[in-house]
Amino acid sequence: MSIFDKKYKVDVELYDLELTDKKGDHLGRVAPTGLLKEDDLIRIAAARRADLSPETLRASMDVLKEVATESLFTGATVGLGLGFFYLEAEGVFMGSQAKWDAEKHSLKVKSAPSAHLQNLAREDTQVNVQGMSSGPIIHSILDEASGKENAHLTGNKTVTITGSRIKIMGDHAVCGVTFAYAHKDGFFRLPSTEMLVNEHSKLAFVMPPLPAGAYWVSVTTTYCSANRMHKEPCTCTFHYPLTLSWEV
Numbered sequence: 001m002s003i004f005d006k007k008y009k010v011d012v013e014l015y016d017l018e019l020t021d022k023k024g025d026h027l028g029r030v031a032p033t034g035l036l037k038e039d040d041l042i043r044i045a046a047a048r049r050a051d052l053s054p055e056t057l058r059a060s061m062d063v064l065k066e067v068a069t070e071s072l073f074t075g076a077t078v079g080l081g082l083g084f085f086y087l088e089a090e091g092v093f094m095g096s097q098a099k100w101d102a103e104k105h106s107l108k109v110k111s112a113p114s115a116h117l118q119n120l121a122r123e124d125t126q127v128n129v130q131g132m133s134s135g136p137i138i139h140s141i142l143d144e145a146s147g148k149e150n151a152h153l154t155g156n157k158t159v160t161i162t163g164s165r166i167k168i169m170g171d172h173a174v175c176g177v178t179f180a181y182a183h184k185d186g187f188f189r190l191p192s193t194e195m196l197v198n199e200h201s202k203l204a205f206v207m208p209p210l211p212a213g214a215y216w217v218s219v220t221t222t223y224c225s226a227n228r229m230h231k232e233p234c235t236c237t238f239h240y241p242l243t244l245s246w247e248v
Contacts, residue, residue: 008125013133135234137164153244161203168192170222182214182241214241
């Protein structure tokens with residue numbers, strides 16, 4: 001089968017490799033085509049299967065998630081759709097009779113994509129390199145209080161975002177760092193005036209006093225380069241929601 005007959009296609013944008021002075025080196029990222037939440041997936045699936053209503057699909061998904069969660073937190077490895085989930089115990093136990101200490105030990109949910117999904121990425125997806133990206137790109141989000149990267153946010157503590165072309169500029173009301181609730185409607189936005197650091201490749205700010213929970217983090221700006229601005233704001237949303245808590 002020719003590569004042009006493959007079912008899946010993605011675009012890759014290039015951006016500057018800023019950690020080196022070597023000219024001409026670039027990194028690539030898959031160009032985002034949107035953010036699909038559970039309700040979006042259910043709507044699309046229901047449109048494809050007239051015999052399955054959105055209500056039926058939602059109920060089925062909720063039951064599967066409930067069973068998978070119960071199984072996971074009794075020690076099972078759970079294969080759910082696109083990958084596998086399992087628990088790992090973290091921390092050092094001193095002596096064979098050691099007890100669990102919540103201050104020293106923790107449980108962490110781990111995941112791994114299925115072999116089928118990995119094969120699709122390696123063999124069954126055509127990649128089109130578009131050229132240089134001009135919009136903002138988020139590389140990592142660091143919670144300074146806990147030292148955790150791309151995993152956690154602590155209320156009223158400093159957060160650092162690194163990336164490319166993320167400097168917050170523009171008079172549009174949408175420009176800033178936005179925290180959108182992952183499981184309900186609503187968001188909170190920090191404007192450029194709240195930034196402790198507001199640079200091309202780095203933002204730093206104090207996390208606003210939001211309720212604990214999961215949030216989608218995005219950067220919206222008209223900044224492109226030192227001497228160039230976009231006419232309209234451009235947005236980059238981090239790959240997955242981060243969990244905000246009030247404890248480190």
